[in-house]
Amino acid sequence: MSGQEMSGAEIVIKALADQGVDVIFGYPGGAVLPLYDALFKQNRIKHVLVRQEAGAVHAAEGYARSTGKPGVVLVTSGPGATNAVTGLTDALMDSIPVVCLTGQVATHMIGNDAFQECDTTGITRPCTKHNYLVKDANDVARVMHEAFFVASNGRPGPVVVDLPKDVQINIGKYVGPSNVTHKTYRPQVKGDLGKIRQAVDMIARARQPIFYVGGGVINSGPKASQLLTEFVRATGYPITNTLMGLGSYPASDKQFVGMLGMHGTYEANLCMHQCDVMICIGARFDDRITGRLDAFSPNSKKIHIDIDPSSINKNIAVDLAIIGDAGHVLEDMIKVWKTGAHQPDADALASWWTQIEQWRKRDSLKFDRKSKVIKPQYAIERLYQATKHRDDVYITTEVGQHQMWAAQHFHFEKPNRWMTSGGLGTMGYGLPAAMGVQMAHPDALVVDIAGEASILMNIQEMSTLAQYKLPVKVFILNNQWMGMVRQWQELLHGARYSESYMDSLPDFVALAESFKAVGLRAENPDDLDGLIQEMLATDKAVIADVRVDPLENCFPMVPSGAAHNEMILGDEEKQEDKPTVTDDGLALV
Amino acid sequence: MKQETTIERHIIAVLVDNEAGVLARVIGLFSGRGYNIESLTVAEVEHESAQSRINIVTTGTPMIIAQIIAQLDRLVPVHRVTDLTEGRHLERELALIKVQATGEKRLESLRIADIFRARAVDSTDRSFVFELTGSTEKLDDFINLMRPLGQVNVSRTGVVAISRGPIQSDSLK
Ligand SMILES: Cc1cc2nc3c(=O)[nH]c(=O)nc-3n(C[C@H](O)[C@H](O)[C@H](O)COP(=O)(O)OP(=O)(O)OC[C@H]3O[C@@H](n4cnc5c(N)ncnc54)[C@H](O)[C@@H]3O)c2cc1C
Ligand SMILES: Cc1ncc(C[n+]2csc(CCOP(=O)(O)OP(=O)(O)O)c2C)c(N)n1
Numbered sequence: 001m002s003g004q005e006m007s008g009a010e011i012v013i014k015a016l017a018d019q020g021v022d023v024i025f026g027y028p029g030g031a032v033l034p035l036y037d038a039l040f041k042q043n044r045i046k047h048v049l050v051r052q053e054a055g056a057v058h059a060a061e062g063y064a065r066s067t068g069k070p071g072v073v074l075v076t077s078g079p080g081a082t083n084a085v086t087g088l089t090d091a092l093m094d095s096i097p098v099v100c101l102t103g104q105v106a107t108h109m110i111g112n113d114a115f116q117e118c119d120t121t122g123i124t125r126p127c128t129k130h131n132y133l134v135k136d137a138n139d140v141a142r143v144m145h146e147a148f149f150v151a152s153n154g155r156p157g158p159v160v161v162d163l164p165k166d167v168q169i170n171i172g173k174y175v176g177p178s179n180v181t182h183k184t185y186r187p188q189v190k191g192d193l194g195k196i197r198q199a200v201d202m203i204a205r206a207r208q209p210i211f212y213v214g215g216g217v218i219n220s221g222p223k224a225s226q227l228l229t230e231f232v233r234a235t236g237y238p239i240t241n242t243l244m245g246l247g248s249y250p251a252s253d254k255q256f257v258g259m260l261g262m263h264g265t266y267e268a269n270l271c272m273h274q275c276d277v278m279i280c281i282g283a284r285f286d287d288r289i290t291g292r293l294d295a296f297s298p299n300s301k302k303i304h305i306d307i308d309p310s311s312i313n314k315n316i317a318v319d320l321a322i323i324g325d326a327g328h329v330l331e332d333m334i335k336v337w338k339t340g341a342h343q344p345d346a347d348a349l350a351s352w353w354t355q356i357e358q359w360r361k362r363d364s365l366k367f368d369r370k371s372k373v374i375k376p377q378y379a380i381e382r383l384y385q386a387t388k389h390r391d392d393v394y395i396t397t398e399v400g401q402h403q404m405w406a407a408q409h410f411h412f413e414k415p416n417r418w419m420t421s422g423g424l425g426t427m428g429y430g431l432p433a434a435m436g437v438q439m440a441h442p443d444a445l446v447v448d449i450a451g452e453a454s455i456l457m458n459i460q461e462m463s464t465l466a467q468y469k470l471p472v473k474v475f476i477l478n479n480q481w482m483g484m485v486r487q488w489q490e491l492l493h494g495a496r497y498s499e500s501y502m503d504s505l506p507d508f509v510a511l512a513e514s515f516k517a518v519g520l521r522a523e524n525p526d527d528l529d530g531l532i533q534e535m536l537a538t539d540k541a542v543i544a545d546v547r548v549d550p551l552e553n554c555f556p557m558v559p560s561g562a563a564h565n566e567m568i569l570g571d572e573e574k575q576e577d578k579p580t581v582t583d584d585g586l587a588l589v
Numbered sequence: 590m591k592q593e594t595t596i597e598r599h600i601i602a603v604l605v606d607n608e609a610g611v612l613a614r615v616i617g618l619f620s621g622r623g624y625n626i627e628s629l630t631v632a633e634v635e636h637e638s639a640q641s642r643i644n645i646v647t648t649g650t651p652m653i654i655a656q657i658i659a660q661l662d663r664l665v666p667v668h669r670v671t672d673l674t675e676g677r678h679l680e681r682e683l684a685l686i687k688v689q690a691t692g693e694k695r696l697e698s699l700r701i702a703d704i705f706r707a708r709a710v711d712s713t714d715r716s717f718v719f720e721l722t723g724s725t726e727k728l729d730d731f732i733n734l735m736r737p738l739g740q741v742n743v744s745r746t747g748v749v750a751i752s753r754g755p756i757q758s759d760s761l762k
Binding site for chain 1: 606609610613614617621652655656659660662663664665666667668
């Protein structure tokens with residue numbers, strides 16, 4: 001079929017179809033009218049009309065993270081493109097494959113401050129993995145296929161294709177995906193076998209090991225999670241996940257010690273602090289993980305497996321780096337492990353586990369179960385208990401305390417079930433992301449665990465849910481505060497609650513109804529199970545307004561600039577044991 | 590692993606596809622991540638395949654230098670990145686230096702130019718323009734000797750560099 005002639009807009013649509021795209025999220029405008037016209041004339045690709053372009057990108061992210069396929073966005077020039085910037089940055093930080101098509105003014109107008117012109121490739125250069133401005137209809141097909149290749153290979157990320165209006169109208173030649181190979185981009189997927197042998201040897205000799213596993217294993221695909229589980233079980237070693245890695249290893253397994261980092265469990269962080277061999281797979285030593293750099297895991301040898309060489313030695317210098325795809329490297333590691341008859345020191349491992357069990361006994365995620373008000377942790381626990389028998393549960397979150405409680409108290413057995421904004425921490429991510437997940441999995445249970453502040457950032461997408469009859473459940477832990485901000489102000493700024501109270505909140509039940517959704521409310525712990533049951537039984541979108549303890553704090557917490565062994569636990573806080581934060585720490589985010 | 594904290598100077602050569610915006614990508618990477626650029630040169634080196642070579646002189650700890658190389662390498666239009674400082678290499682910079690002086694100082698500038706093998710490529714009764722090629726230090730020394738003699742205007746190319754010895758496959762050395 002190569003060499004077929006058609007308009008630039010038709011080339012775009014055909015390229016999308018040939019790339020296996022079934023749904024795109026977008027919003028029209030002057031500079032993309034030819035594209036919308038081409039969309040109108042076909043029925044292979046479904047278009048979801050969002051209510052603001054930021055929603056389109058987050059929806060594409062949710063779609064991508066829950067399916068492993070790139071999410072696709074279509075927006076107009078100028079304000080359409082600038083509204084997409086937050087979502088693009090979010091996708092870059094969290095390594096989510098997104099292809100975002102932006103309209104642009106006609107090529108001869110570029111640079112003249114034309115109506116709705118903006119320098120889209122200039123603005124998005126630092127917040128995309130790559131971007132293109134296409135100036136010739138004959139280049140459209142190649143660029144489209146390259147964009148999909150770049151977005152989803154190597155370390156995934158967002159790619160922008162800027163399409164001037166005349167290029168959409170002009171006639172060009174179509175070429176299929178198999179006729180396009182990228183000139184320069186060749187990520188390394190197979191790991192160096194010599195280094196893999198060395199790594200397996202280090203792992204086998206470890207006495208106090210920990211697997212520290214992140215989002216890269218999810219990026220690699222479900223097979224990588226299976227291989228990870230197989231390998232970790234073969235070693236008998238403890239494993240912790242980052243926020244982005246949750247679901248790569250079954251949370252119910254006894255070798256899983258929970259999430260690590262700023263709001264990680266006591267046992268996970270102490271394992272990191274005291275280990276002698278750290279096996280990092282697809283995680284990037286983020287500052288939410290390391291705490292104070294010079295006190296991070298001071299006595300360990302560190303192995304780092306990552307597909308992106310720039311993740312290696314960025315924050316923490318490691319002893320052995322293996323560049324490659326997590327799935328491929330794990331496959332080779334398992335082979336080497338099996339053939340080499342590697343036997344870890346059983347006594348050392350047993351005493352390491354004895355130590356870990358002692359840490360576990362601190363029960364660092366405990367909360368007051370006898371409370372007369374709904375504890376937010378309790379609300380999430382009940383939601384988990386009510387849904388854990390199901391295999392089709394997808395959770396998204398907004399950003400704040402509720403996000404951390406969801407990470408701590410909702411447990412994931414499988415990858416691609418947990419969608420959260422980790423790197424950028426974008427309030428307003430959860431609702432549109434849930435929309436994207438529900439589009440990909442129409443019959444699944446999709447819940448956005450939200451805060452009342454975050455949900456207002458993209459609440460307009462309730463209207464999209466109504467239009468496409470998407471039964472997303474918005475589960476608001478309503479504490480009437482920007483809880484995470486209030487917590488930092490309480491602990492670090494002398495309880496001066498500057499602008500963090502959410503005054504004049506809407507009536508969320510009435511709000512739901514105005515969007516043709518169902519509104520529910522729970523004020524007491526006794527109402528909670530009933531609310532959850534009703535929510536699950538409703539086949540429409542729901543906003544559940546769960547009134548939780550307004551002053552609850554999220555613990556454990558490693559304050560900024562502190563070390564892992566300087567964690568604050570909730571019970572200490574009640575003894576007026578305020579955290580000690582250094583001046584350097586105060587300057588950190 | 591120990592983290593070295595000494596600051597080193599490195600010359601990094603980057604072979605890129607000569608496409609629109611590629612220089613902005615490279616410069617944006619340095620400014621966005623807070624890396625230093627001491628000098629930067631760009632020119633097309635392969636016309637047929639439309640490839641340009643960028644020579645960047647930068648400074649940083651060994652960990653930062655390694656980051657810079659990795660970050661450059663992951664830019665999509667980048668073919669290859671080579672740290673020339675790792676091996677034996679040649680560095681050259683070209684400068685055009687205008688010196689405005691009269692009388693004895695004018696003669697002195699000519700004498701110094703002779704010692705440095707700088708060529709006078711333009712002259713008036715009050716000025717010379719000298720052309721000088723060499724290492725960055727040689728150019729610095731020359732300019733520093735000229736300054737006391739009169740008003741000095743300088744235009745420099747920044748460093749271009751290449752490795753010594755035969756062509757090594759798959760690198761820019
Ligand atoms: C309010 C708030 C609090 C937070 N608190 C915590 C906390 O307590 N604990 C926590 O863990 N996080 C926390 N985060 C999230 C944190 O900011 C980071 O987003 C997160 O820790 C990064 O996860 P990661 O290291 O798994 O890396 P990701 O961002 O998931 O990066 C993936 C890594 O894997 C690599 N990779 C990608 N694909 C592959 C592949 N195929 N094979 C191999 N490697 C690959 C990438 O190059 C990259 O290095 C918090 C966020 C917010 C908003
Ligand atoms: C777009 C954006 N603006 C500001 C912030 C800073 N911020 C982080 S958490 C938070 C409060 C979130 O409040 P809410 O959604 O009610 O959640 P809670 O912490 O109360 O659970 C704020 C303002 C952010 N992460 N994103």
